[in-house]
Amino acid sequence: DTGVSQDPRHKITKRGQNVTFRCDPISEHNRLYWYRQTLGQGPEFLTYFQNEAQLEKSRLLSDRFSAERPKGSFSTLEIQRTEQGDSAMYLCASSRGGTGYYEQYFGPGTRLTVT
Amino acid sequence: AQTVTQSQPEMSVQEAETVTLSCTYDTSESDYYLFWYKQPPSRQMILVIRQEAYKQQNATENRFSVNFQKAAKSFSLKISDSQLGDAAMYFCAYHNQAGTALIFGKGTTLSVSS
Numbered sequence: 712d713t714g715v716s717q718d719p720r721h722k723i724t725k726r727g728q729n730v731t732f733r734c735d736p737i738s739e740h741n742r743l744y745w746y747r748q749t750l751g752q753g754p755e756f757l758t759y760f761q762n763e764a765q766l767e768k769s770r771l772l773s774d775r776f777s778a779e780r781p782k783g784s785f786s787t788l789e790i791q792r793t794e795q796g797d798s799a800m801y802l803c804a805s806s807r808g809g810t811g812y813y814e815q816y817f818g819p820g821t822r823l824t825v826t
Numbered sequence: 827a828q829t830v831t832q833s834q835p836e837m838s839v840q841e842a843e844t845v846t847l848s849c850t851y852d853t854s855e856s857d858y859y860l861f862w863y864k865q866p867p868s869r870q871m872i873l874v875i876r877q878e879a880y881k882q883q884n885a886t887e888n889r890f891s892v893n894f895q896k897a898a899k900s901f902s903l904k905i906s907d908s909q910l911g912d913a914a915m916y917f918c919a920y921h922n923q924a925g926t927a928l929i930f931g932k933g934t935t936l937s938v939s940s
Contacts, residue, residue: 715870744927753830753917753930754871767926802871812859812921815928817871 713737715818717803723824724793731789732821736805743786744815745778746802747771754802760786761808793825828853830920832931839908840939846893847903847934849918855879857923860894862903865933866914874916877901905936913938 716735724730736743741762746754757776759767762783772778775793780786790797800822804815829852839845851860862874877885877894885892889909893902905912918931 742926746928751932753832753919753932754928755930756927759926769927812923814873814876817863819870 715803715805715816717801717818717821719821720819721822721824723826726793726795726825728793729789729791730793730823731787732801732803732823734786734788734803734805734818736785736803737816739807740805740816741783741808742806742813743780744804744806745786745788746804748800748802748820749798757788757801790823793823795825798823798825828855828858828920828922828929830918830929830931832918832934834934835932836935836937838937838939839905839912841908841910843908844904844906845908845936847905847916847918847936849901849903849931851899851901851918851920853899853920853922855922859921859923860892860901861919861921861928862890862892863917863919863930864912864914865917871917875903908938910938910940912936 718733743760745757748754760780775791778788800820802820803818806813806815831850858879860877863871864874865871875887889906891904915933917933919928
């Protein structure tokens with residue numbers, strides 16, 4: 712069990728550019744979550760996958776955001792035409808699936824700075 | 827909608843002392859889970875302790891314990907014998923029975939002095 716990994720750890724981009732982040736969950740976990748954490752705030756839910764299916768999306772996920780999880784393994788989060796308000800820490804978490812609650816394990820996050 | 831409120835942006839404690847972090851939440855659900863997560867500087871978030879709403883007994887994990895008051899919708903975290911390594915941001919979080927997303931409070935920054 713190597714934990715949840717995220718790449719890159721830091722990304723600086725200019726406004727208007729597109730960026731893509733990757734998350735590799737714990738191998739036996741079939742659920743994957745994306746959260747966004749801005750300075751001084753707790754993480755806010757963005758979207759959730761069960762295997763390769765994206766089952767839930769927050770209203771925070773604007774049309775400029777898209778997430779995929781091909782083959783139910785790693786996931787990518789793409790932000791198109793970045794804005795300064797997109798600057799935040801993007802956290803990925805994974806868990807087992809099934810009825811009830813399963814602990815979510817978090818990755819180290821990708822810190823995005825939009826200049 | 828469920829909400830989680832942490833009213834203490836910052837707390838401080840001396841080594842070996844005890845500190846209590848506060849959390850209140852609002853929900854109309856009867857079955858849910860409550861958590862305290864720890865996020866050290868530049869490190870990933872880890873689960874400290876979990877409480878199932880149907881359990882009356884307060885959860886305990888070594889030096890960490892909670893005071894769960896369901897009627898008052900209060901969920902505080904007590905850290906006993908504080909250590910320098912306890913310094914971190916602590917988040918209270920809620921998860922309902924059927925849901926998927928964790929709902930977090932804004933966090934409390936805990937500093938520990940020697």
